[in-house]
Amino acid sequence: MGPYVLRRLLIAVPSLLGISVVLFTVLALAPGDPFEELATNPNVPAEVKQMLRAKFGLDDPVWQRYFRWLAAMLQGDWGFSFISRVDVDQLILQRVPVTLAVIGASQVLALLVALPVGIYSAVRPYSVFDRIASSLAFVGFSLPTFFTGLLLILLFSITLDWLPFVYRADIPGSGWPWWWAHIKQAIMPVTVLGLFQGASWMRYVRSAVLDVIRLDYVTTARSKGLAERAVIVHHVVRNALIPVVTLVALQMPAVFGGAIVTEQIFRIPGIGSLLIDAILRNDTPVIMAVTFVLSCLVILFNLIADLLYGWLDPRISYR
Numbered sequence: 001m002g003p004y005v006l007r008r009l010l011i012a013v014p015s016l017l018g019i020s021v022v023l024f025t026v027l028a029l030a031p032g033d034p035f036e037e038l039a040t041n042p043n044v045p046a047e048v049k050q051m052l053r054a055k056f057g058l059d060d061p062v063w064q065r066y067f068r069w070l071a072a073m074l075q076g077d078w079g080f081s082f083i084s085r086v087d088v089d090q091l092i093l094q095r096v097p098v099t100l101a102v103i104g105a106s107q108v109l110a111l112l113v114a115l116p117v118g119i120y121s122a123v124r125p126y127s128v129f130d131r132i133a134s135s136l137a138f139v140g141f142s143l144p145t146f147f148t149g150l151l152l153i154l155l156f157s158i159t160l161d162w163l164p165f166v167y168r169a170d171i172p173g174s175g176w177p178w179w180w181a182h183i184k185q186a187i188m189p190v191t192v193l194g195l196f197q198g199a200s201w202m203r204y205v206r207s208a209v210l211d212v213i214r215l216d217y218v219t220t221a222r223s224k225g226l227a228e229r230a231v232i233v234h235h236v237v238r239n240a241l242i243p244v245v246t247l248v249a250l251q252m253p254a255v256f257g258g259a260i261v262t263e264q265i266f267r268i269p270g271i272g273s274l275l276i277d278a279i280l281r282n283d284t285p286v287i288m289a290v291t292f293v294l295s296c297l298v299i300l301f302n303l304i305a306d307l308l309y310g311w312l313d314p315r316i317s318y319r
Contacts, residue, residue, distance in 0.1 A: 008306065012299045019295045024069060027284050028062045069288070079285030083278070088289045091274060096293075098169055099270035102189050103259050107248075109194030110201055117198075118205025122213060123232060133202065140199025145192050149265040152188045163188055167268040189266045193259060197251070204247050208240040249305035252298055 057065055072079065078088040117137075121130040157165035164185045171181045212218065213236050221231045260272030267273070271290055278286035 005303070005307070008303050012303070015299060016292075016296065020070065020292060021066065023288060023291050023295075024066045025062060027288055028065065073292075078289045081278075081283055081286050083281045083283045083286075088285050091286060092271060092289060092293065095269060095271045095274045098167075098268060099259060099263070099272060102186060102262075102268060102270065103193065103255060105186065105190045106193035106259075107197065107255070109190060110197035113195065113198035114201035114205050118202040119209055119232070119237060121202070122206045122209035125210065130206075134206075137199040137202045140195055141203075143196075144261075145196050146261050146265055148196070149188070149192045149262055152192065153265070156188065165266060167263075167266050169269050185266075189262050189268060192262055192265075193255070197255065200251075201244065201247070204244055205240070208243050209236060212236050212240040245305050245308050249301045252301045 057068060060068075069079070076089075078092070080086075081088055081091055084091060117133050121127075121133050124130055153165040156163045165188065167185050167189065171178060171185075173181070213232075218231060218235055221235050222228070226235075259270070260275060262268070263270045263272035264276060271293070274286065275290045277283075278290065
């Protein structure tokens with residue numbers, strides 16, 4: 001497995017370089033100027049404006065700026081935020097834990113919903129349970145996250161006053177009250193993301209299990225006298241999960257995209273809200289760093305999916 005992982009990582013290097021070239025070129029050619037406020041401020045001398053533009057190389061050709069950025073990235077320098085006046089890596093490290101906590105919890109919730117409901121619906125197709133679950137799944141992934149987020153805020157925050165609708169990362173205190181405060185404020189965003197993903201995944205799990213459960217080797221396993229539970233768990237589910245793993249890996253960009261919208265709704269101080277704020281203020285170094293990190297995460301999740309294939313199906317070898 002070690003050589004396989006090494007080869008995949010080496011293959012990912014040209015992909016990341018290509019992604020970085022496209023991102024940097026698009027951002028460099030996009031309209032807007034990060035020092036636009038300085039340009040319209042009469043209190044800032046023209047010499048200061050020119051000095052700042054020369055310091056950050058904003059008037060240099062795009063290809064020179066890209067290679068300068070790439071060399072700095074390879075040395076661990078992610079750039080300097082024009083708006084926040086701090087290093088970009090510090091901004092991202094402050095926001096990433098919150099985003100990973102919310103997204104991680106939501107994906108766990110999605111799997112806890114999608115796997116058992118999808119498997120049971122496939123084992124009992126067209127039953128009352130299957131029809132109800134399928135109808136709820138269609139409703140779940142048809143409604144956008146911003147709509148369900150606002151709906152939960154109106155119900156549980158404004159009407160019932162049970163849960164806070166503004167996420168705070170700087171809650172004081174310690175011990176169980178501190179943990180409970182964080183859990184309460186994370187319930188709604190995790191539920192919005194988790195149920196949206198779970199509804200979509202449930203349909204894929206059901207379809208994959210239905211395709212596998214009708215195959216000949218499953219009938220052979222039943223004819224040998226194996227219990228139905230053993231047939232489903234050991235012979236059906238593991239093979240049916242292979243396309244589901246692919247789906248989950250490929251949908252990671254959509255998950256982070258949904259997290260950006262959810263973070264805006266619940267005011268979560270995560271990497272998504274950082275990206276939106278940087279786009280609105282034309283903070284190019286932050287936009288470049290955040291989008292590049294998201295691209296790296298997408299490639300990482302695809303590598304994890306490839307590794308899971310071998311665990312789910314021993315016939316797949318790492319060559």
